[in-house]
Amino acid sequence: MNSMNDTGVVAGPASGQTSHPHRLRKLAGTGFIATLAAMAATTLAAALAQAVGVDFEIPDGGETIPLPGFAVVTGFFSVVGIVIAVALLRWSARPAERFVWTAVSLTAISLVPPFLSGANTATTIALLGLHLVPATVMIPTLARSLRTRTD
Numbered sequence: 001m002n003s004m005n006d007t008g009v010v011a012g013p014a015s016g017q018t019s020h021p022h023r024l025r026k027l028a029g030t031g032f033i034a035t036l037a038a039m040a041a042t043t044l045a046a047a048l049a050q051a052v053g054v055d056f057e058i059p060d061g062g063e064t065i066p067l068p069g070f071a072v073v074t075g076f077f078s079v080v081g082i083v084i085a086v087a088l089l090r091w092s093a094r095p096a097e098r099f100v101w102t103a104v105s106l107t108a109i110s111l112v113p114p115f116l117s118g119a120n121t122a123t124t125i126a127l128l129g130l131h132l133v134p135a136t137v138m139i140p141t142l143a144r145s146l147r148t149r150t151d
Contacts, residue, residue: 024086027145031082034141035075038134042074043067045133049126056126059118074134077110085142096146100139107135 046067050056056065084102088095114127 020090023089027086027089027142028082030145031078031085031138031142034138035078035082038078038137039071039074041137042130042133043071046070046126046130049130054122054126055120056123057119058123070130078134078138081106081138081142085146089146096143099146100143103135103139103142107131107139 046056046065050067057063058065081103085095085099088099088102092098110131111128114124114131117124117127119127
């Protein structure tokens with residue numbers, strides 16, 4: 001039988017890098033662990049803010065943001081960050097650099113709604129801080145994972 005076996009040929013990653021599927025799985029795994037850490041840190045920070053008197057009441061509708069709501073929203077947007085990181089790893093020549101620029105820009109944009117919420121000053125300041133907590137967990141973790149090149 002005369003056939004070519006090219007299963008060992010991989011066009012893509014430069015020498016010294018692992019295959020894309022391996023790097024994607026590693027990035028996703030690291031991202032999900034960081035997501036859990038960001039969810040816990042944000043919920044803890046919100047609980048501490050409530051303990052010192054922040055009510056998290058949003059005037060439109062008079063509802064109060066529940067503690068589990070912080071975890072859910074943090075988890076959702078952290079997963080969005082993982083998806084962005086995976087896409088950049090797959091299609092960008094400089095994924096870490098582009099991820100940091102994208103994530104910092106999106107974090108800056110996320111700081112606008114607390115100002116528009118009409119909440120009291122303490123709630124607004126707490127919400128601003130609570131936007132930064134998961135960013136300080138997710139951005140460096142994912143950027144570091146995007147820079148890692150192992151065999």
